[in-house]
Amino acid sequence: MTHPFEIAIRFENVCYKKGDLHILxxxxxVFYKGKITTIVGPSGAGKSTVLKMCNxxxxxxxxxxxxxxxxxxxxxxxxxxxxxxxxxxxxxxxRGTVYDNLSLPMTLQNKTLLEDEAVSILEDVGxxxxxxxxxxxxxxxxxxxxxxxxxxxxxxxxxxxxxxxTSSLDPTSTHEIEQLILKIxxxxxxxxIWITHNLEQAIQIGNYTWVMMSGKLIESGESSLLxxxxxxxxxxxxxxxxx
Numbered sequence: 617m618t619h620p621f622e623i624a625i626r627f628e629n630v631c632y633k634k635g636d637l638h639i640l641x642x643x644x645x646v647f648y649k650g651k652i653t654t655i656v657g658p659s660g661a662g663k664s665t666v667l668k669m670c671n672x673x674x675x676x677x678x679x680x681x682x683x684x685x686x687x688x689x690x691x692x693x694x695x696x697x698x699x700x701x702x703x704x705x706x707x708x709x710x711r712g713t714v715y716d717n718l719s720l721p722m723t724l725q726n727k728t729l730l731e732d733e734a735v736s737i738l739e740d741v742g743x744x745x746x747x748x749x750x751x752x753x754x755x756x757x758x759x760x761x762x763x764x765x766x767x768x769x770x771x772x773x774x775x776x777x778x779x780x781x782t783s784s785l786d787p788t789s790t791h792e793i794e795q796l797i798l799k800i801x802x803x804x805x806x807x808x809i810w811i812t813h814n815l816e817q818a819i820q821i822g823n824y825t826w827v828m829m830s831g832k833l834i835e836s837g838e839s840s841l842l843x844x845x846x847x848x849x850x851x852x853x854x855x856x857x858x859x
């Protein structure tokens with residue numbers, strides 16, 4: 617099979633069991649470099665498990681994962697997590713200022729984040745530099761999510777994992793985050809993998825989509841597959857709209 621783009625991450629027959637529960641079952645698929653791939657599917661489909669495996673937070677029970685052509689087991693965890701960043705739904709921030717939060721990745725490496733760099737990254741995510749020394753707990757939900765994404769970008773990751781990052785935001789903030797993700801993708805050519813419950817978002821933002829159900833990858837391809845698929849299960853899922 618020929619691929620239209622270089623592959624950032626490849627799953628080969630990946631399984632994951634927790635006790636007797638099969639959470640992932642023979643998942644094989646790819647995420648393309650520089651593209652946004654959305655992951656959709658019912659709750660409990662295995663979406664978050666796939667995401668956590670992409671930066672080593674979970675390891676397969678069996679099967680192989682390759683990051684930029686190299687087996688994930690060959691990466692040191694610290695190296696892997698600089699290369700593959702993650703932003704979560706609830707945008708967890710530490711106590712302190714916005715600068716304290718942005719500095720965290722550098723502090724963990726015994727390095728210092730320069731104020732100029734912090735200001736630049738804030739501007740990249742559409743936040744006013746005046747917020748740099750604002751208490752992070754005084755920010756709005758949308759602002760917190762932008763700070764969370766900015767913090768992830770400090771390590772200049774090649775791959776960015778996004779776990780339902782707009783699900784708790786209002787429509788205006790959701791639109792701002794969507795535009796931000798498109799901007800980051802274009803400006804830095806970052807590969808992005810985005811779990812979303814919003815099927816229209818998956819189609820509009822994603823270049824490609826994985827559809828997962830019951831721990832299996834049912835279908836993957838261009839995001840238009842959500843409208844065009846001949847798979848009855850996917851048609852029924854899409855007809856249900858948001859869930």
